[in-house]
Amino acid sequence: MNWQIHLPALALAVPLLGAFVSPVAGLGGRLTRNAWMVLVSMATTAICILLWQRVVAGGTVVYVMGAEAWNITLPSGLSWPIRIILEVDAFSAFMVVVGSIAALAGAFFSLRFMDKFTGLEKFSALFFLLVTGMLGMQLTGDLFNFFVFLEIASVASFGLIAFWRDRPEAVEASFKYMVVSTISAMFVLIAVGFFYGRYNAVNIAAVARMLHMGYAEKIALVFIVVSLAMKCGAVPMHMWTPDAYAEAPAGVTCLLVAVSQASLYGLFRVCFSLYGASLGSTVVPWTIIVMGVLSMFIGVTMAVIQKEMKRLMAYHSVSQIGYILMALGVGLLSLKDPQAMADYGFTAMKGGIFHIINYTMYKGLLFLTAGAVFYSAGTRNLNELGGLARVMPLTTFMFAIAAAAIAGLPPFNGFVSKLLIYQSTFAVYPLLAVAALVTSVLTLASFVKVFQTAFLGPAKKTFEKVTEVPASMLLGMSVLTIVIVALTLFPGWTLSHLVEPAAKALVDQAGYISAVMGGGL
Amino acid sequence: MTGNAPFLVVGIIFFLGMYAILFERNLIKIAIGITLLEASANLLLIVLGYRTGGSIPVYTLAGGTRTMVLPTPQALTLTAIVIGLATSALLLSLIILLYRHYGTLDVREIRRLRG
Structure with a gap:
């Protein structure tokens, strides 16, 4: 039997094993623990890339846990869709590849970054639990399992954000994040309850096939949109983002960025694959678009005035999430109308999905460089930093690449996805494109500020002894740099091989349903 | 009418929990609010899982098309x-840590992170 059919389960089992063996590996000393961390993250990334290849070559993969069929049939002929399934279409496969690369970079970076602290075997256990939760959210084809993985990811990230528990700020940030994400998880659970009450099923494909818009479905949709927008940090509910991102250790922040994408994934999986064309009115798409515009603008204006490096970058992630929300909201708006879809909707979705990978890569890299600066110089305050380009040339170089990419300077990958978003949103409502452009300019302004104050300028006396960070941290950063450069050099290949299949899979609701339920639509 | 009573209870517990989270100032009370929210979600799952007049779905004894109460929502709950x-547990332990650092449980005084 071909072992590759078990790839979806392996993508969850390997990091889970990694998490629970970590304390044991920690008994063998630092070297064993680090080797285990590297081994597991590389294996996870390899599995995710293989899974992606398999999905691109052979179409949607459905994996049933511990059984042959997606439903259970009684001798009397009754059957229920109650098996636990994993469903991997091109969009999920794309998301797991993005997430696992970010996890790999975070793991490499954390090897030395966390060196000064104790309890590291617990750190790596939580780290891999967070990876499992993230991948699980993206792979599952079952609403209740989505909730379970959401909780796994949340609980692991509470522990990681509060890892430096002697810092009051870290505990405070973790508590804030905990309140927000527990509420949102409960909202998801309530929505799952509504779906079960109506359709006797929690399987996404089974519910989607039977879905008729009624009051219960509308209530469930409101709960899901609110809670997942809260989890990915869109504007009215963004207050946890800067705190949590700034206080978590840098390697973890890089992963948290990818985890927030998993919530975004859930939001769009529900909107496109579960509701699809039966969304009816334009209220939900416009809500998402308006949230996106607000996130972009408020996030970036808050970022410009920040004095702390990681907090500034965290506000930028609010504004970058806004781009993705706006683009996919436009795609959702044009879902019912094939003409609009061909004219601008599909371009918007390509832009949004391309922006997901771009955002995760350059934002992760920016947080890692901020961590590197903190590791070497001992401070993140922009008023104290200066002249670091003289002592940390490699970090400076990678920061410059990431900053150029996030600001959307022309040759870089950020420019390609932003251009697609500008083009398509302009067709819907010109003001959207204007807001996106203004945000882009402000992003550039604030990163010029960071670059100028932290890295340029005369060498400061206090930073004379500062040296470049250790090789493993540089390795973690260069993983992301290489991906950014590759995306920059081959935007055509990326668009046609990575992004387009994902966008098509998201639009194709019937394909998602029939992959599980068979052709009987 | 009495059939809807469980939903009414779910609603009351839900709003009590939301009220505690949004308006209480003591961290412990916020934690209680979160547990109330969890309780209402669990109760909702159980209530929605019941089918009036349903029987137990035993593998071999299941009849033709009679209504059945699946054990799925119980498992989910x-x-x-x-x-x-x-x-x-994690919430309470974070509250202990916060109390050690700040010496208070009042949310208005635990705000070193802003701007």
């Missing part, structure tokens, strides 16, 4: 309770 327990 058990999972959710376990998760809720873990979250509450």
Whole structure:
């Protein structure tokens, strides 16, 4: 039997094993623990890339846990869709590849970054639990399992954000994040309850096939949109983002960025694959678009005035999430109308999905460089930093690449996805494109500020002894740099091989349903 | 009318929990609000899982097309309770840490992070 059919389960089992063996590996000393961390993250990334290849070559993969069929049939002929399934279409496969690369970079970076602290075997256990939760959210084809993985990811990230528990700020940030994400998880659970009450099923494909818009479905949709927008940090509910991102250790922040994408994934999986064309009115798409515009603008204006490096970058992630929300909201708006879809909707979705990978890569890299600066110089305050380009040339170089990419300077990958978003949103409502452009300019302004104050300028006396960070941290950063450069050099290949299949899979609701339920639509 | 009473209870517990989270100033009371929210979600799952006049779906004895009460929501609720327990334990331990650092449980005084 071909072992590759078990790839979806392996993508969850390997990091889970990694998490629970970590304390044991920690008994063998630092070297064993680090080797285990590297081994597991590389294996996870390899599995995710293989899974992606398999999905691109052979179409949607459905994996049933511990059984042959997606439903259970009684001798009397009754059957229920109650098996636990994993469903991997091109969009999920794309998301797991993005997430696992970010996890790999975070793991490499954390090897030395966390060196000064104790309890590291617990750190790596939580780290891999967070990876499992993230991948699980993206792979599952079952609403209740989505909730379970959401909780796994949340609980692991509470522990990681509060890892430096002697810092009051870290505990405070973790508590804030905990309140927000527990509420949102409960909202998801309530929505799952509504779906079960109506359709006797929690399987996404089974519910989607039977879905008729009624009051219960509308209530469930409101709960899901609110809670997942809260989890990915869109504007009215963004207050946890800067705190949590700034206080978590840098390697973890890089992963948290990818985890927030998993919530975004859930939001769009529900909107496109579960509701699809039966969304009816334009209220939900416009809500998402308006949230996106607000996130972009408020996030970036808050970022410009920040004095702390990681907090500034965290506000930028609010504004970058806004781009993705706006683009996919436009795609959702044009879902019912094939003409609009061909004219601008599909371009918007390509832009949004391309922006997901771009955002995760350059934002992760920016947080890692901020961590590197903190590791070497001992401070993140922009008023104290200066002249670091003289002592940390490699970090400076990678920061410059990431900053150029996030600001959307022309040759870089950020420019390609932003251009697609500008083009398509302009067709819907010109003001959207204007807001996106203004945000882009402000992003550039604030990163010029960071670059100028932290890295340029005369060498400061206090930073004379500062040296470049250790090789493993540089390795973690260069993983992301290489991906950014590759995306920059081959935007055509990326668009046609990575992004387009994902966008098509998201639009194709019937394909998602029939992959599980068979052709009987 | 009495059939809707469980939903009414779910609604009351839900709003009590939301009220506590949004308007209380003591961290412990916020934690209680979160557990109330969890309780209402669990109760909702159980209530929605029941089918009036349904029987137990035993594998061999299941008849033709009679209504049945599947054990799925009960299983879901058990999972959710376990998760809720873990979250509450972590929540309370973070509150202990916050109390050690700040010497207070008042949310208005625990705000070193802003701007």
